[in-house]
Structures are given as C-alpha cells and as structure tokens.
Amino acid sequence: MSEYKPKLVCFSCKFSWGYLTDEETISSTTENWVPVICTGKIDATHMLDAFRSGADGVLILGCPEGDCHYQDGNYEAKKRVHLIRRLLESVGIEGERIRIELSLDPEGTRIPDLVEEMRNELARLGPPKSILAAEEAPQETARARGGK
Amino acid sequence: MTKPKVAICWLGGCGGCDEAVVDINEVLLRVAAAVDLVLWPVALDYKYESVKAMKKDEIVLSVVNGHVRNSEQQEIAELLREKSQLVLAFGACACLGGTPGLANLATKQDIFDWVYRDAPTVVNPNGHYPQAVSRVNGKELTLPELHGRVYALDDVIDVDYYLPGCPPPAYSIMYALSAVLENKLPPKGSTLAPHRALCDSCKRNQSKPDRMSIREIKRIHEVEADPDACFLTQGIICLGPATRDGCGEACMNINMPCRGCFGPVEGVEDGGAKFISTMASILDAESNEEVAGIIDQFIDPVGYLYRFSLPAAMLQKRRARNRVDTKEV
Numbered sequence: 001m002s003e004y005k006p007k008l009v010c011f012s013c014k015f016s017w018g019y020l021t022d023e024e025t026i027s028s029t030t031e032n033w034v035p036v037i038c039t040g041k042i043d044a045t046h047m048l049d050a051f052r053s054g055a056d057g058v059l060i061l062g063c064p065e066g067d068c069h070y071q072d073g074n075y076e077a078k079k080r081v082h083l084i085r086r087l088l089e090s091v092g093i094e095g096e097r098i099r100i101e102l103s104l105d106p107e108g109t110r111i112p113d114l115v116e117e118m119r120n121e122l123a124r125l126g127p128p129k130s131i132l133a134a135e136e137a138p139q140e141t142a143r144a145r146g147g148k
Numbered sequence: 149m150t151k152p153k154v155a156i157c158w159l160g161g162c163g164g165c166d167e168a169v170v171d172i173n174e175v176l177l178r179v180a181a182a183v184d185l186v187l188w189p190v191a192l193d194y195k196y197e198s199v200k201a202m203k204k205d206e207i208v209l210s211v212v213n214g215h216v217r218n219s220e221q222q223e224i225a226e227l228l229r230e231k232s233q234l235v236l237a238f239g240a241c242a243c244l245g246g247t248p249g250l251a252n253l254a255t256k257q258d259i260f261d262w263v264y265r266d267a268p269t270v271v272n273p274n275g276h277y278p279q280a281v282s283r284v285n286g287k288e289l290t291l292p293e294l295h296g297r298v299y300a301l302d303d304v305i306d307v308d309y310y311l312p313g314c315p316p317p318a319y320s321i322m323y324a325l326s327a328v329l330e331n332k333l334p335p336k337g338s339t340l341a342p343h344r345a346l347c348d349s350c351k352r353n354q355s356k357p358d359r360m361s362i363r364e365i366k367r368i369h370e371v372e373a374d375p376d377a378c379f380l381t382q383g384i385i386c387l388g389p390a391t392r393d394g395c396g397e398a399c400m401n402i403n404m405p406c407r408g409c410f411g412p413v414e415g416v417e418d419g420g421a422k423f424i425s426t427m428a429s430i431l432d433a434e435s436n437e438e439v440a441g442i443i444d445q446f447i448d449p450v451g452y453l454y455r456f457s458l459p460a461a462m463l464q465k466r467r468a469r470n471r472v473d474t475k476e477v
C-alpha cells in the first residue's frame with residue numbers, strides 16, 4: 001500500500017491564481033487542474049462529481065477573502081466546502097479531503113506545491129473508506145455493478 | 149378489441165405504493181374495466197409462472213414499485229422488463245432507492261449481525277444465519293440472496309418512465325395511467341411530474357424576505373414552526389428548493405418541511421448536492437469558525453439530504469478504483 005498515489009482534483013480561480021502563466025505550463029505540472037472563472041461557479045455537484053469520478057481529494061484555490069472579482073464567489077465556495085465536508089464525514093470520509101485556500105498567486109507557482117502538499121496528506125490518510133455499502137455481491141448483474 | 153395487459157408489482161416496497169393505487173378509488177374500477185390486469189401480487193391471485201409463459205412485450209405497461217435488494221426482486225424486475233413494452237418506476241423506492249436505501253449506510257454483514265445476532269430481542273444460540281442454499285433431509289432449499297446494497301430500479305433494468313413520491317399522489321397516478329392508455333406519453337425517460345421546484349408553488353414562498361439568511365439550524369421537533377412562514381427562513385431545513393414539485397404539498401399542509409420524496413428537479417442528478425449549494429448561499433456567517441458553528445447544528449446530513457435517494461446519490465456511485473493504479477501517474 002506504500003505505493004498508493006492519491007488522485008487530486010484542483011480547481012483554481014483565474015482571477016488570482018496563475019493568470020500570468022499560460023495554462024498549458026501549469027497543466028503540464030499539475031494533473032487534474034481545472035481553472036475556473038470564479039470559485040463561486042464550483043457547485044457542490046462539481047465537488048461531489050470529482051469524488052464520484054475517483055478523486056481522493058479536492059483542492060479549491062480562490063481569491064483572498066473580500067477580494068472576489070464577482071463580489072462573493074469565494075465566500076460562497078467556502079461555505080459549500082464546509083457543508084460538503086460535513087456530508088463526507090457523515091458517510092465516513094474524512095472532511096479534510098476537501099480544502100479551500102483563499103489567497104493570491106499570479107504566477108501560479110504555488111499551485112503544484114499546494115497540490116503536492118495535499119497529495120502527501122492524502123497519502124497519509126490512505127484511500128477513502130466510505131461507509132456506503134460496497135457493491136459486490138455474487139449474483140448482481142453487470143449493469144447493477146457498473147451503475148447507470 | 150383485446151384489452152391492453154397491465155401488471156402492477158412490488159419489489160422491495162412497503163405496500164404504501166400499492167395502497168396508493170387503491171386510493172384512486174372508483175377510478176380504479178374504470179381502469180380495471182379498461183385493462184386486463186395480469187399481475188398484482190398485493191391484490192390479486194396471479195402467478196409469476198403465467199407471466200413467464202407470456203410472449204416478449206405482451207404486457208403493455210408494468211407499474212413497478214419498491215427497490216431492488218435481493219436476487220428475487222431482481223429476477224422479477226428482469227422478467228417484467230422482458231415481457232413489457234413500458235416499465236414505469238412507481239414511487240421513490242423504484243425511482244431513487246427510497247427510504248430503504250438508507251440501509252446502504254450499513255454493510256450486508258452489519259445488517260445480518262444485527263438482525264440475527266445482536267438485536268436485544270434475538271435468541272439465536274446456535275448462530276444460524278439465513279443461507280441462499282441449504283440442505284435439509286437430502287433436499288435443497290433456496291432463499292433469495294440479499295445483495296450487497298439497495299438499488300433503484302434503473303440500476304437493474306431499463307426504465308421508460310418515472311413517477312416519484314412516497315407514495316405518488318392519486319392525481320399523478322391517474323395522469324400517468326391515462327397518458328399510457330391514451331398514448332399521450334412524453335419522451336422516454338421522462339419523470340411524469342412538473343419540472344420546477346416545490347418552492348415555485350409553495351404558498352410560504354411569498355413570506356421569504358428579499359435576502360434570505362440563516363444563522364442557526366433547527367430541527368422541526370425542537371420548535372413550534374410558524375405555519376405560514378417559509379421553513380428555511382425559520383432555520384428549519386426544507387428541501388423544497390431542490391425537490392421536484394407535484395406532491396400536492398401534503399407535508400407543507402401539516403406544517404412539516406419538505407423531505408425530498410419527489411427527488412431532484414428536472415435536469416439535476418443529485419438533489420442533495422443542489423440543496424447544499426442553496427443552503428450555502430443563505431448561511432449568514434463570515435469566519436470559518438462561524439460557518440462551522442452553524443453547520444455543526446446540521447445533524448445527520450446524509451439522512452436529511454438523501455432520505456429517499458441514497459442509492460442514486462453521487463457519493464454512492466463512487467467509481468471503484470483499481471488499487472494497483474500506482475504506475476499510472
């Protein structure tokens with residue numbers, strides 16, 4: 001299990017993170033990096049979708065407190081993250097698997113570092129252990145196992 | 149002209165959905181006169197064997213309620229699918245997994261241990277657990293095998309239409325039946341209920357201030373709720389903003405907040421996630437501590453947000469990962 005390499009999805013706001021560097025450069029160093037126009041656009045659905053798609057953690061990088069280009073998108077995102085945490089915890093997934101950092105980094109040099117830092121934390125936690133019952137049962141159809 | 153064949157069947161249901169069909173009262177007599185009921189285990193004595201003997205698509209409509217939790221329910225679902233032109237998922241259990249879907253918060257082993265060993269009323273000194281196959285006096289006895297979790301109907305078979313509710317209200321049942329009999333059905337895959345959210349028709353909506361904000365979360369049994377004011381403005385969790393309209397507001401009318409039995413609004417996959425975004429927007433708190441303080445009052449989030457829909461929730465569908473994918477990165 002020491003080889004376990006966690007998967008992380010990182011959303012970042014284009015107004016404060018990496019706007020002086022072209023996106024390809026950041027993408028080439030940071031896997032599953034999703035630049036967005038405002039963290040307020042990251043709905044709870046997107047956060048859960050990342051986990052459904054196999055992410056072990058989600059990192060959201062937004063504008064500094066009180067400095068959202070669209071007034072309060074970062075504040076909305078922060079509150080969503082708190083709620084998603086509470087939900088994750090209620091199915092046995094550690095809340096710290098979703099994090100939001102509100103700060104400024106025009107060059108985007110900290111993006112890979114923050115991702116790496118969180119990845120290390122996730123590696124320590126190991127794979128998420130949801131209490132939602134496992135799907136395996138000998139007689140179940142392929143359709144049931146694969147979901148919709 | 150031969151009458152169209154219709155089947156009504158329960159899988160893992162409580163009987164409430166069958167009762168709801170009976171509750172359409174004398175209309176049921178007209179339906180019974182217009183169709184040939186070929187299966188309705190709760191009310192009539194027909195056999196699965198006679199359904200098995202039918203040709204493919206011989207049944208025009210199968211109305212199926214209840215979730216799928218064991219091999220027998222799955223077998224019946226597959227049989228009805230094969231013999232039916234249309235399958236209607238009837239009620240929250242068939243559409244989304246329903247309240248029994250909350251059993252997915254425990255494993256099959258946990259459930260067996262509790263029911264056959266640990267519950268205080270159990271006396272089982274020899275530790276007998278039900279077996280799918282057992283031998284008695286040289287004979288083989290079989291029981292349906294319990295699946296690892298609860299499934300919604302469309303996890304197991306193709307479903308043509310959905311009628312939500314726990315149970316669906318009488319008028320929506322009549323609407324669905326007449327749409328089929330008169331061939332006025334919307335596109336396959338549709339949910340036979342309004343597209344908008346419950347808030348859009350709720351009388352309490354007018355009581356909402358321009359800017360909603362809540363600073364505490366209360367549970368309905370802890371307060372005396374104002375019967376005219378929006379529950380959310382009172383800090384009581386009401387799933388109306390994220391729940392499909394069409395229930396007839398049975399809960400609202402007895403001063404109970406919406407608990408989401410009609411499932412998510414049109415185009416939304418996960419009603420719980422949608423509600424989280426709504427709720428976040430009305431939480432009136434600045435610092436992390438303040439936000440966390442309010443959210444701590446949100447007791448049992450998974451139970452609240454997915455009371456009727458856990459088997460269909462995004463978190464339930466987490467893709468099983470191959471643990472040996474370390475080489476990938």
Ligand code: SF4
Nearest residue numbers: 161162164239240241
């Ligand atoms: S949807 Fe509600 S009424 Fe229908 S079977 Fe399920 S629990 Fe019972």
Ligand code: SF4
Nearest residue numbers: 347350378379386388
């Ligand atoms: S939140 Fe509930 S009480 Fe308020 S308007 Fe919507 S459905 Fe009605």
